[in-house]
Amino acid sequence: MNLSRALRLVGTHNKQYFLKLRYDLGRELVVLISSLVLLGLFAYIFRDFLNEKLKVIPPEQQAGIARMFAFSLLMILGPWIASPILKLWRDEPSLRSFALRSGENPGTVRLYIALQTALIVSLSYALYWRYVGLPWGQWNVFWSVIWIGLSVGLGVVRIVFFGEIKAREDSFNPLLGDERSTRLQTMRLWRTRQIFLRNRLAKLCLALALLVQVASSLLLWQGAPLALAILLSMVTGLLTAAAPSFQLEEDMRAIWFERQIACSHEEYVAAYQAISVRLALLVVATTIAFALLGRGLHNPLDSLKIAAIAGLFPLIFPAVMFQIAPERSMLQIMTIALIGLFLGTAIFAHWASIILIPIAMIYAKQYQKNNFYRS
Numbered sequence: 001m002n003l004s005r006a007l008r009l010v011g012t013h014n015k016q017y018f019l020k021l022r023y024d025l026g027r028e029l030v031v032l033i034s035s036l037v038l039l040g041l042f043a044y045i046f047r048d049f050l051n052e053k054l055k056v057i058p059p060e061q062q063a064g065i066a067r068m069f070a071f072s073l074l075m076i077l078g079p080w081i082a083s084p085i086l087k088l089w090r091d092e093p094s095l096r097s098f099a100l101r102s103g104e105n106p107g108t109v110r111l112y113i114a115l116q117t118a119l120i121v122s123l124s125y126a127l128y129w130r131y132v133g134l135p136w137g138q139w140n141v142f143w144s145v146i147w148i149g150l151s152v153g154l155g156v157v158r159i160v161f162f163g164e165i166k167a168r169e170d171s172f173n174p175l176l177g178d179e180r181s182t183r184l185q186t187m188r189l190w191r192t193r194q195i196f197l198r199n200r201l202a203k204l205c206l207a208l209a210l211l212v213q214v215a216s217s218l219l220l221w222q223g224a225p226l227a228l229a230i231l232l233s234m235v236t237g238l239l240t241a242a243a244p245s246f247q248l249e250e251d252m253r254a255i256w257f258e259r260q261i262a263c264s265h266e267e268y269v270a271a272y273q274a275i276s277v278r279l280a281l282l283v284v285a286t287t288i289a290f291a292l293l294g295r296g297l298h299n300p301l302d303s304l305k306i307a308a309i310a311g312l313f314p315l316i317f318p319a320v321m322f323q324i325a326p327e328r329s330m331l332q333i334m335t336i337a338l339i340g341l342f343l344g345t346a347i348f349a350h351w352a353s354i355i356l357i358p359i360a361m362i363y364a365k366q367y368q369k370n371n372f373y374r375s
Contacts, residue, residue, distance in 0.1 A: 078155030237313030319364035322371035
C-alpha cells in the first residue's frame with residue numbers, strides 16, 4: 001500500500017472534470033451561465049413569493065417548514081451521493097480496473113477508492129451544512145449527528161440492497177408486448193413504462209410527490225392557509241415533472257437509435273407531450289382528491305386552483321426539454337421550476353392567468369425547434 005500513489009490516483013480521477021471543462025469550454029460556459037441565470041431568477045421570484053404570499057403563516061410554522069425542507073434534503077443527500085460512490089467501486093471500465101490491470105498494488109487501489117469516497121462524502125455534507133443545514137435546519141449538535149447518521153445509513157442501504165441488479169434470464173420481463181402499434185405509440189408506451197417501472201429516480205420523484213400531497217392534505221385539514229397549500233402543490237408538480245426529466249436524461253444516452261430510424265423532432269417531442277399530459281391529469285386528479293379531503297367541500301374552487309397549479313409543471317416539460325442541455329436533468333428541473341413558479345403565482349392571483357400556459361408553451365417550443373438532431 002502506497003499513500004502517495006493512492007493520492008496520485010485520486011488526483012487523476014478528479015482531473016477528468018477539469019479536462020472536460022478545458023476541451024468543451026464553450027458548451028460548459030453556456031450551461032454554467034444558463035444555470036446561474038436560472039438560479040438567480042428562481043431565488044428572486046421565490047423570495048418575493050415567500051415575502052408577499054406567506055406572511056400569513058406564523059414564524060413558528062415558517063421555521064418548522066424550513067426544518068422539514070432541510071431534513072428532506074438531508075435524507076435525499078445520502079442515497080444521492082451513493083450513486084457516484086457505487087460507480088467508483090463497481091463501474092467497468094474505470095480508473096480502478098485500469099490501475100489493477102496495469103499492475104498497481106491492490107491495497108493502493110483500495111486506499112485510493114477509500115480516499116475518493118471520503119472526499120465525496122465530506123465535500124457533499126460540508127456544502128449541505130453550509131448552505132442548508134445551518135441557515136434552515138438549526139438543529140443542536142445531538143440531533144445534527146442523528147440526522148447525518150440516518151442520511152448516511154440510507155446511502156449505505158442503497159449501496160447494499162439496490163447497488164447491483166443481476167440480470168437473470170428466467171426473470172426477464174420485457175416492457176413491450178407483440179401487439180401492433182404506431183411508432184409514436186411505441187415510443188410513448190416504452191418511456192411511460194420506464195418511468196413507472198424501471199427508472200429509479202423517476203419512481204422516487206413520483207413517490208415523493210404523493211407524499212407531499214398527503215402532507216398537504218393533513219396541513220389543510222389542520223387549518224393551514226391556502227398559500228401554504230399552493231406552495232406544496234408547486235412542489236408536487238415539480239416532483240412530477242422531474243420524472244420525465246430524469247427519463248430524458250437516460251434517453252439521451254441512446255438517442256442515436258431514434259435518429260437512425262429517422263424520428264423527427266416533432267415526433268419525439270410528441271411522445272413526451274403525451275406522457276406529460278397523462279402525468280398532469282394524474283397529478284390533477286390526485287391533488288383534487290387530497291385537497292377535498294383536507295378542506296372538504298367548503299371551497300371547491302380553491303381545490304381546483306391547487307390542482308391546476310400542480311398540473312401545469314409537467315405540462316411545461318415538453319416545451320423546455322431541448323432548450324439548453326437535454327442530457328442534464330437538473331437544468332430541466334430548474335427551468336420548469338422557474339416558469340412554473342411564475343405561472344403558478346399568476347394563477348394563484350387570478351384564474352384568467354391560466355391562458356398564459358398555452359401561450360408560454362407555444363412560444364417556448366419555437367425556441368427549441370429541430371434541436372432533437374442538434375443535441
